[in-house]
Amino acid sequence: MSRSVYVNGAFVPEAEARVSVFDRAFLMGDGVYEVTSVLDGRLVDFDGHLARLQRSCDELSLPNPYDRDRWLAIHREAVARNGLIDGMVYLQVTRGSSGDRDFLWPAPGQCPPTVVLFTQSKPGLADNPAARSGIRVISLDDLRWGRCDIKTVQLLYASWAKTQARQAGCDDAWLVQDGMVTEGASSNAYIVKDGRIVTRQLSRAILHGITRTAVLRLAAEQALEVEERPFSLAEAQAADEAFITSASMFVTPVIEIDGVPVGTGRPGAFVARLREIYVGEMREAAI
Numbered sequence: 536m537s538r539s540v541y542v543n544g545a546f547v548p549e550a551e552a553r554v555s556v557f558d559r560a561f562l563m564g565d566g567v568y569e570v571t572s573v574l575d576g577r578l579v580d581f582d583g584h585l586a587r588l589q590r591s592c593d594e595l596s597l598p599n600p601y602d603r604d605r606w607l608a609i610h611r612e613a614v615a616r617n618g619l620i621d622g623m624v625y626l627q628v629t630r631g632s633s634g635d636r637d638f639l640w641p642a643p644g645q646c647p648p649t650v651v652l653f654t655q656s657k658p659g660l661a662d663n664p665a666a667r668s669g670i671r672v673i674s675l676d677d678l679r680w681g682r683c684d685i686k687t688v689q690l691l692y693a694s695w696a697k698t699q700a701r702q703a704g705c706d707d708a709w710l711v712q713d714g715m716v717t718e719g720a721s722s723n724a725y726i727v728k729d730g731r732i733v734t735r736q737l738s739r740a741i742l743h744g745i746t747r748t749a750v751l752r753l754a755a756e757q758a759l760e761v762e763e764r765p766f767s768l769a770e771a772q773a774a775d776e777a778f779i780t781s782a783s784m785f786v787t788p789v790i791e792i793d794g795v796p797v798g799t800g801r802p803g804a805f806v807a808r809l810r811e812i813y814v815g816e817m818r819e820a821a822i
C-alpha cells in the first residue's frame with residue numbers, strides 16, 4: 536500500500552513526494568530527525584521526542600518550523616491517513632535548500648527548512664521476537680563525530696556498524712571509546728550486575744535516549760539502583776544481564792557480546808521485568 540507522506544506542509548502519495556537535490560541534508564547531512572513509536576494507534580512518549588527535537592535544532596541553530604501542537608496534529612494525521620496501528624513515525628527537519636551546494640549555512644530566514652514525516656508499519660512492535668530470544672552484539676570502535684548527543688541524519692557510521700554486525704552473524708554493534716562502551720549503533724547500552732543497572736552517563740558521546748530517560752525514571756520508581764558511569768566490554772561480558780533501549784526496540788536483552796555469553800546466555804528475568812514495566816506504562820500513557 537502506498538503511504539501518504541508529509542512534505543513541507545502537505546500530505547502526498549509517497550511516489551509524488553519531492554525534495555530538492557540541493558537539500559542540505561542530501562548534500563551535507565545537515566538535518567535532524569526523530570523516531571516515535573506508535574502502539575495501538577497512539578504515540579509513545581511524544582513530548583519526550585519533541586523536546587529532544589527542539590534541543591537538536593537549538594544545538595545546530597536550525598529553526599524548528601512548528602510548535603508542539605502542530606507537530607502533534609501532523610503526527611496524528613499521518614497515523615490516521617495510513618491506518619497505523621503499531622509502528623513508527625519518522626520525522627526529519629533539514630536546513631533546506633538555497634538552490635546550490637555551499638558549505639556555509641544560509642543566513643537565518645534565507646531558506647526555509649525542509650520537513651518530511653512518514654510512517655513505518657510494524658505489526659506487533661511490542662511483541663518483537665528479539666525480546667524473547669535476546670540479541671547478539673559485536674563491539675566496534677566508536678568512530679563517530681564528537682556530537683553524538685545531537686540526533687542528526689548523519690547515520691553512515693551507524694549503518695556501517697550494523698551491517699558489519701549482520702555480516703558477523705550478529706544483530707547489532709556496541710561502540711567502544713577508550714575501552715569503554717558508549718552506546719549501541721542505534722540504541723543506548725546497559726548492563727545489570729547484582730541487581731544494579733549500569734549505563735553510561737549523559738554527555739556529548741551518546742544520544743540522550745528518550746527511552747533511556749523513561750527507563751531510568753521507572754527504575755527509580757521501582758527502587759532499583761542505577762549507576763550512570765562508563766563500563767568496559769570485559770565488565771559487560773561478566774555482567775548478569777545486559778540490554779539496549781530505543782524507541783523501536785523498547786527494552787531488549789543482549790545475550791552475547793563478541794561471542795561471549797552474558798550471564799546464562801539467555802534473556803534474564805530482570806530485563807524481562809523492566810521491559811514489561813516500560814511497555815505497560817508507555818502503552819498506557821501514549822497519546
Ligand code: PDD
Nearest residue numbers: 570720721722723742744745746781782
Ligand atoms: N535510534 N543511541 C543512538 C545512536 C540512537 O540512534 C538511538 C535511537 C538511541 C535511543 O534513543 P531513543 O530511546 O530516543 O530512541 C540511542 C532510533 C530509534 C533510530 O535511529 O531509528
